[in-house]
Structure formats: structure tokens, C-alpha cells
Amino acid sequence: MTGSELVRGELADENGPFLARELARLGLVCRRITIVGDDPDLLEAAIRDGLKADLCVISGGLGPTHDDRTVELLAKATGRTLIVDPHLERAIDAVGRRYARNVGTTYHGYDEGVRKQASIPERAHVLGLAGTAPGLVLQHERCVVVALPGPPHELQRLWPAALASEPVRKTVLARVPPFEHRTLRFYGLSESTLAAALEQAGGESGGVTVTICARDRELTCELFVEPGAEARADKLDSALAAVSPDTLFSRDERPIEEIVLELARAQRLTLGAAESCTGGLVAGRLTEVPGASDVFRGCVVAYADEIKRSALGAAERTLANHGAVSAECALELAEGARRVLGVDVAVGITGIAGPGRGTAEKPVGLVFFCAAGPDARLEQKITFSGERDQIRRYASVTALHLLRRLLIQIGHIEV
């Protein structure tokens, strides 16, 4: 991953995680993700380091500007000369013109930039264009090198072509040994409890590698099972699942918002939300999923108390007697959302994300939740610790899990 913006932290690298996930899915072990800036010496050193692996994927530094140096340094590190691909030159120029037309700006012909982006190391194979940058693949001794553009969507668009390319298929993918991969995901279970259970069940051994990862109150436990270790994996799997069956919410990698949407879809129930402290994050997550619109109808972000009253019909009395951050208000938000949005099931969230406005009685991090359906209701109250953005994220995830529990209860679903 290259780019000075990455080593100065102006941008978080999204490509490393994407590529790592893809490689894991294919059974390849990602040994190291290195992020360097545009400094030629450091970048060249990182490329030379990468050339020692079986597969080296480089992202970024393929752009038209002076600080994009990946291709030039890749050519240097592999001892090749740069040649201008005339085909590529025309294609890149056309993309620039089309982009300018779409956003309604003038196209500043920038021949030097086009020529730069059309220059590739000799014997490199072009994977196609995404944006104005070409993806490249080449073989250097026993290493297959894939160079992809830095913008994540461009990289992701070219990735299938990289996988389909002959060097990657024949030299890399053909050599991957088979393995099995199992996932157990828990919500609200502590890492220590799961770790203790793992140890009690004999820990990692006999061809089973286990990883545990906590994020936003969700715990993902993964078992990597070598051929022949299936019985050992079954035993471990059962032991871990038995730790806290209530908190085990998934055995696949679908995000909780997708699980919620599917539970609602299966029961032909529509969903909505009324958010205060989470400020739209729950709606934002639900609508991330393509096709959410057949289930999720809408949300009212009632950030100000007047909106809780005027747009959701929260009673003056509730707000006066219990305050906006109360179980009573969460209930009125959920029921208000059901009524105003005309949905079957809605979740209401109200709390104090901080950093200010906390009191001894109602500290920063205190959040009330209510998920309400036609004949069922679930409430929750949690005091999260952490910073504002973390409290908001935790609260969003908790709201989604509460919706999941309510939908399972409504549908009498065995889990």
C-alpha cells in the first residue's frame, strides 16, 4: 500500500484489509501488509521486500501526479525498461474526457499525465483500466506481482481480472492446499470468557488454528482447520458454542444489519428507526445493504427534543418527568417511529454520546434502547465506556442486535 497520505494518517488504508480478506478467502496467508509513503527509496525497498514473497500485491502510486512512482520503481526493482503502451494511452485519454463531461467541468488535456499512466514495465500484462489507472501483473523470478490503483473502488474493480490472470492462477492459486474455515460470532460476550473456554477445551492444537477478534462488542472466533483435523475442530466448535449460546448470533460473515434485514424479510415485516444519540448510524448501516428498501422504510433522527415531540409524538410528560435519556423516551421513540413511518417493527435509541452533558445520575455512555413490534417489545439499558464515536458505534450495533432478538422472538425462530 503506497501513498504519503497513508503514512501521515490522512487516510486509512482500505486496500490492505480488502486484499487480506480476499487472500484469506482463497486460502492464502498474508504474511505482512506494509504501508509506505511516496519516498522513492522507502517505496523501492518495500517493493524489493515484496518480491521475496510468492505473491506481491501493490496498491497505489499509479496516478498521473509526480508523487505516483510505483510503476517506475517496480520496473527498476525488476530490472525492466518502461514502455508506453499506445493502446492504453488512448483509453486513458478517453476516460479523462468522459469524467469531465459527467461532472460538467472542462477537460484539461494533460498529455504528460496520460503518457505517464500509459507507461508500463516491459512484458507486464495490463489488467484493464479503472479510473485512469491501469492494473498490471508481471512475473519476476518466483514472485507474481500485481499492481493496482490506490482508490479502493478502482482496486476492487480490477481485482477479479488480477485473479483471473494466468500468472496468478497458474503460479499462485494452483499451489494452495485445501483447508476448512469456520466462524462463530458472539455479541456481548467478553474476550476473556471465550479465551478461558478455548483453553479449557484444550486450546489450539491438532491442526486447528483459532483466532479471536473483538470489535464493537461483537466477538468473531475463527477456526482454520487442516485436512484430517475435522473431529478436533468439531469438539472445539461445540465447546465454544456452549459457552454462551444466547450470545452466539451467527456462523457466517454477514454483518448484523444484513441478518436483521433477512429476518424481517422472511416474515414480511417492515423496519424503521428513531435515533437520537446515534444520529442516523443505524439507518446508515441498514441502508448499506443492497436491496434494503424492500424491508427498511425510513428513520427519524430526532436529535433535538422538539423533534422527538413534534415529529415522533413523544409526550411532553415523558420528557419532563423522565428526560429524553430514559427508558420511557426510548419506548416512545420506537412506538412513534412505528406510527409515523407506518412500519411493523422499529427501534428507538436515546442516550448520551458525550463528551459533554453527562451527570452523576445519567453519565456519558448511558443509552436506552427499545425495539417494538406488533405484539412484542424488548428494552435494554447499557452504559458504554469510551469516546463519543465509540459510544455511538456501540449503540448502533446494540440497536441492531436488539432488533435481531425481537425479530427472532416474533417469528418463534429456533436459533
Next chain:
Amino acid sequence: MTGSELVRGELADENGPFLARELARLGLVCRRITIVGDDPDLLEAAIRDGLKADLCVISGGLGPTHDDRTVELLAKATGRTLIVDPHLERAIDAVGRRYARNVGTTYHGYDEGVRKQASIPERAHVLGLAGTAPGLVLQHERCVVVALPGPPHELQRLWPAALASEPVRKTVLARVPPFEHRTLRFYGLSESTLAAALEQAGGESGGVTVTICARDRELTCELFVEPGAEARADKLDSALAAVSPDTLFSRDERPIEEIVLELARAQRLTLGAAESCTGGLVAGRLTEVPGASDVFRGCVVAYADEIKRSALGAAERTLANHGAVSAECALELAEGARRVLGVDVAVGITGIAGPGRGTAEKPVGLVFFCAAGPDARLEQKITFSGERDQIRRYASVTALHLLRRLLIQIGHIEV
């Protein structure tokens, strides 16, 4: 940055970007961010590699589970023995008990995990606890090593203590040469256009280093100016600013949502939104900013067309004649939000995020915006290219920039 979840892409590293940003702010150059998994050999190699730098910050692998190996390997790489700190042991145990009480679960005393987390390399200095993991600092030959917990909020909580520690202050920070840092941020300008302008102005030279970074249609251009190069920097700065004065929106690092909130706050205007395809992302971004509540009142996420009618009063006729994805509907959303939420200024967003539902006339990526205030209104129509999440992100940023432009117009502000 350590953790198998990172090299398998289950989690994107947030600590690298945070630390890189902090180091850049202090005038330190981050040469490389390395992400490795929990494999002891690879982790040890990465630590040994890090020990060659002046400052090596390690994050992650300080937890209670078997795959947390940072401290043990750091001790090995620096040739120290591990000792149990009894003080630390008691503190970690107390945190575990408190956490269990807060979330209402039973505390499973997990002595082995506590003892593991209380084990530190001899002569290491404890920076304090965040969660159950201690931060550590130690000096090894000419390298200062800081080890911090992996969860981003825990790392960030301990970071000030790391900076304040004697080895970091005296051995690292005292040696940083002075430099000046300038930022120019553009919205909607192409990278090539800025690159061409930079070249025309003589490019990087004379003690000024320039980086250009594009993200979500925003372009951040940074000038790193060595002492004595101020005149050269002024010249470059003016040349770049002159490329497209309309698109230059900021000279600092505040995110656009913060700029919007401050513009509204200064004019005592309240803000709201009505979102369709962005599904709550605009509200989510505005409420990320602490103190947003004095300006931002709320939002209606009108994902389904019925909600556009029932909750926002969009006219049946508009939807029937022009469709929900139209300039007319964006206007009704904005005006509906102003009315329903009782706010001065609101933005309406409606479009097709995809992947389905695009037509020849209204393709995926087409989004209409309207920002409306008491006596002013701005409209915009853009066809974004990219995937669903990218289109949604682009649209959110565009909505915020439209709000900024409207607020500047309302306030007759000179920019």
C-alpha cells in the same frame, strides 16, 4: 500493528492512521507502517525491524488471550526477562470486575489472563491502563519502543502518556527539526488539474514537498516547508489556490461537517436533512461532531416513497410526474425537512445508489440535491460512478458541500 484479524482483513487497522497523523503533527516522519498477524516468527521479525528506527510504536497483542504475543516477543527481541508487576495485576483484576458489573454479566475470574497482562519486560515503564491492557515504554539501544493496546480507543487514551514519557520526550521529540505545514483543500477539482498546476508552478523544489491526496471527491494538497523556503511556499500556495478558487473550501483539517456546523452556528441557523439514497449518512456525519446538537436538530430518512409523502409531505403529483429521483423531489424533501423539523436550512438528497434500479434515463449513480434556506436555494445533479457504498459516500459529501455553499451565500461570507 499486530493481529491476525488485520492480515486476514477482518478488521481495518485504525491505529496506523492515528499514529501516523500524530507523528506527522509532531514533525516526525513515519517511514513505514507494518501490519503482521499473530504468527510469532513474523511478529518478532517485524519488531526487530522496528527496533532499527528511532521510535517504534507497536499496537495490539497485549490482550489476555493465547494469540496476544507482543510483550513476550518484545522482551525476547530486546533481550529482557518478563516480570509480573503486582501493582498492575491488582489494577487489571479490578477493571475486569468493574466491566462485568457495568454490562451486567458475571465476572469470570480469569487469573491466568490477568497475570499474563501484568507481565512486562524488565525495566519497561508502565504508561497506565486502558481497558485491561497496559501501555509500555522502554528504551533499547537508540530506539524508543512504545507498546500500546490494539483497540483504537484504548490506544488513543494511552497515547498522551506515551508522548509525555521521558524516553519519548528526551530521546525522540527533542530531536525534531522545525518545519511548517500548509493545507489546501478542494472539492470537485480533479487530481490531474491540480497536478498540472503544480508542475506549471515549478513543481516540488527549494525545500517544499507537496502531496496531493484525493478522497470522496475532496482533494487535500499539503505543503511541507523547510525553514527558509517560505517565499517559495507562498508562490506555490498562491498558484495552487488560483487554479480553481471556487473549489478551494478549506485551509485546515476540519472535516466538511464541522465547517458546515460552524457556518450555521455563526449565523444562529438550525440545520436538518431529508435523506433517501444516503440513508442517514449525512445526519450521521453531522452528529459525529461533539456539540452538533446546538445546530443540527434532526433528519428524516425517507427511504420508501410513502415516507417521502407521509412524513415529509412530498406531493403525490411530484412523485407521479417526475419520480422520486428528480430535482423536484429533492426540493420537496428539503422544504419538507425545513417544515417538519422546524429548521432554517435543510438539504434533500434523492438518487439511485444501486446496484439495481438504474434505467437508461436514470442510471445508477444519479443523485439530486437541494439545499434550502429561508430565502435561498441551491440545487445540484450529479451522476457518480462507482459502487453503492461509494455513491452513497460521494453523495453525503456533496450534500455537505452544498450546505456549505448555501450557508456562505446566506451569510454573504467572503471566502
